[in-house]
Amino acid sequence: MPELPLIARAHMHARSVAFRTATTLHTYQQLLDRSAALGSALLGEEEDLNEARVALLVSPGFEYAAAQWAIWRAGGIKLPICLSATEPEWEYALTDSGVSILMVDAAMVGKISPLCQKLGVRLVNIDSITTAPTKLLPEISTERRAMILYTSGTTSKPKGVVTTHANIQAQIESLVQAWEWSAADRIPMFLPLHHIHGIINIVSCALWSGATIEPFAKFDAATIFARVRADAYTVFMAVPTIYVKLIQALEAASPADRAAIVTGFSKMRLMVSGSAALPASVHEQWTALTGQKLLERYGMTEIGMAISNPYHGERRPGAVGLALPGVEVRLKSETGVIITGEDEPGEIQVRGPGVFRAYWNRPAASAESFDDGWFRTGDMAVRERGYYRIMGRLSVDIIKSGGYKLSALEIEATLLEHPNICECAVIGLPDDTWGEAVTAVVVLKDNTSLTLPALREWGKSRLSVYKIPQRLLVVKELPRNAMGKVTKPAVRKLF
Ligand code: MLC
Ligand code: AMP
Secondary structure: OOOOHHHHHHHHHOOOEEEEOOOOEEEHHHHHHHHHHHHHHHHOOOOOOOOOEEEEEOOOOHHHHHHHHHHHHOOOEEEEOOOOOOHHHHHHHHHHHOEEEEEEOHHHHHHHHHHHHHHOOEEEEHHHOOOOOOOOOOOOOOOOEEEEEEEOOOOOOOEEEEEEHHHHHHHHHHHHHHOOOOOOOEEEEOOOOOOHHHHHHHHHHHHHHOOEEEEOOOOOHHHHHHHHOOOOOOEEEEOHHHHHHHHHHHHHOOHHHHHHHHHHHHHOOEEEEOOOOOOHHHHHHHHHHHOOOOEEEEEEOOOEEEEEOOOOOOOOOOOOEEEOOOOEEEEEOOOOOEEOOOOOOEEEEEEOOOOOOEEOOOHHHHHHOEEOOEEEEEEEEEEEOOEEEEEEEOOOOEEEEOOEEEEHHHHHHHHOOOOOEEEEEEEEEEEOOOEEEEEEEEEEOOOOOOOHHHHHHHHOOOOOHHHOOOEEEEOOOOOEOOOOOEOHHHHHOOO
């Protein structure tokens, strides 16, 4: 059996630049060589990792991609974890997925090694591996499981979404075809690499195509502007919050700087928004400022990208467009009827080769999430003049903030550990910058008090920054229905 197609294609672009930073250039050949060396080190005495789970805690860039390919080439399942997560969040992901090896770079090794010791996980510091490959890498079937991504949902703890190499390949091929990726493309990468937006839509599509990626440790408008005005990019992908921040930064720039930056943006062949709803007003503001019509698309960790505005043709503000190549989409009404016409809302259900296998070790949740072979997204949409428009989510317990999907239940469970909190309800309130702002409504224990800064300080060691409530309301009691259950629509009305 030949190499995995994603790896095999790199030989076609061996001399092209895969990663570029201000000070370094790495070719596809270097990516092949480095991933073979790391893969060989991972294998040690073994011939094949046989789907062992290998966590990845490495800064975005060439070494991240090499480590990711190393895991795949050695036969492991990659579990990328959030660089800025807290120790309890790391511990949950590592234990839930049964990780046996963790690949880390020198920058993170001090932070994670006590946890690895505690859990008996083998730590591989990639910066200490400088040798050439010493082993033959195994042949890997595309039907093998490749990746686990943790995603929040309507349970208090995140679930691991398992995809095979074939799933990942289908997700990549659909986007490469629809958005006409080519080896001439150059794209910045400032999104986190533990979610599909960064991993699939940016890094994997670029590497599949022989394009060049410019990685950044985090999003920073000034850094991006400097490169945009130098015409560094042909393609740009971001979440709506980033477009809001770019608009604010452009408006604050001097007229001369703004004109130079806008010229850079206007020359790009494609600018995409996704991971959360792009308000039509932001879409229109961006066009007014740069002349670019953002292409909005819709996707999800479990399915990859499903619906997209067209590359050629009308990109309609407020709508997500049509099903992508190789993806089947249907709407199902609350009464269980498949909607064939327009203007009638229903749940988006998706089928196709990109759709995930199952949640890791959760057979019941996996079975429940499929309806006769179609994945139930939990998102509502309607077809209008041929295009899908997302209307919202079925569950009030799912919040999207800054493009991150958060579980209100997970945050509530953590807040209940606070010594002063007796009861709480977490909701997402509309927010111009973040899409939704995590908001906690709490009932305190007798004779105690709580301020937002104190809660945020307490939350820092327990929750990733984007999960910590941005707003706090202390109430005497939570609104409940006749059955005594907290009703979130009534909680919302408190604001
Ligand atoms: C951070 N802050 C927030 C916040 N996140 N405030 C409100 N709501 C949030 N969600 C605050 C911090 O507390 C801090 O405050 C300040 O903002 C700066 O924090 P930061 O972490 O440095 O923020 P920044 O780097 O600006 O992050 C913004 C961002 C980031 C948009 C770049 O959130 C991001 O990368 N989001 C993308 C996530 C993503 O890739 N999602 C895709 C999932 S896949 P202070 O007071 O300390 O200054 C998916 C499928 C699909 O959804 O369809 O793609
Ligand atoms: P995640 O589980 O992090 O992959 O997030 C997937 C969710 O993001 C979807 O179920 C949607 O709720 C939301 N989402 C992604 N793209 C869009 C979009 N263009 N408009 C509205 N919601 C979106």
